Amino acid sequence: MRRAVKLVVACGAALVLAGCTLVPTAQSPSTIAKNQVGFELQNKTIPGTNNGRVRFLIEPIYIVDASGHLAPSSRLVASPVTLASVLRELLLGPTLIESSAGYSSALPKDFVLVSATISNKLGLLDIATPLSSLSRKDQILALGQLVLTAYGAGATSGIEITVAGAPTTSLLPSGARALIITRSDFASLLNA
Numbered sequence: 098m099r100r101a102v103k104l105v106v107a108c109g110a111a112l113v114l115a116g117c118t119l120v121p122t123a124q125s126p127s128t129i130a131k132n133q134v135g136f137e138l139q140n141k142t143i144p145g146t147n148n149g150r151v152r153f154l155i156e157p158i159y160i161v162d163a164s165g166h167l168a169p170s171s172r173l174v175a176s177p178v179t180l181a182s183v184l185r186e187l188l189l190g191p192t193l194i195e196s197s198a199g200y201s202s203a204l205p206k207d208f209v210l211v212s213a214t215i216s217n218k219l220g221l222l223d224i225a226t227p228l229s230s231l232s233r234k235d236q237i238l239a240l241g242q243l244v245l246t247a248y249g250a251g252a253t254s255g256i257e258i259t260v261a262g263a264p265t266t267s268l269l270p271s272g273a274r275a276l277i278i279t280r281s282d283f284a285s286l287l288n289a
Contacts, residue, residue: 152176158187159245163199165234166288167241169249170195180220181213183250187242203238205231211261213247219277220244220252223259233268240267241283248280255279 141150154176157169172186188208191200209225222243228236240258247256255277258267266274269282 154178156183157246157249158183159242160191160195161201161203161238162288164288167238167245167286168288178250180215180247180250180252183246184210184213187246202242203231203235204242215252218252218254220247220256222256223262225261227260227265236268237270238286240278241286244278244280244283
């Protein structure tokens with residue numbers, strides 16, 4: 098008898114809960130009155146903060162175009178803009194639309210950016226593995242992507258790359274190597 102009562106209660110509860118999931122369909126969208134929008138979804142500030150607001154800025158990242166040159170592409174980044182946030186957008190690579198137009202990234206898929214900061218307008222990038230495993234062409238394009246994107250984020254004196262904390266020299270398009278690389282070193286790679 099107890100088993101039958103439990104079964105009837107479970108079936109009744111299931112029917113009640115099933116009724117909660119029925120969402121009526123409509124042929125066209127309907128407007129919701131502002132006073133019916135809950136959870137502060139129309140609030141312009143972040144809940145739980147002292148009137149904090151999120152502002153977004155458009156920042157350039159550099160990707161490889163179909164001709165093998167570096168071309169800028171715009172990305173939305175939360176303000177205040179940091180070097181790390183802009184480089185994270187770069188690591189996401191080209192969008193689906195950009196990819197279908199032939200754009201790509203020379204940075205390896207497994208590229209790990211450990212840290213990225215700016216000190217006295219010099220970008221300090223620490224990466225997990227060296228880019229020297231890439232072909233010469235891809236290595237130069239990848240470094241160009243990093244230095245040009247960092248320039249737009251405020252690293253106007255160039256970037257210095259360390260691998261697991263150890264300083265390393267970077268390959269320039271001229272074939273020389275340098276500890277600090279600048280935008281002017283890679284200007285020849287820009288799509289004119």
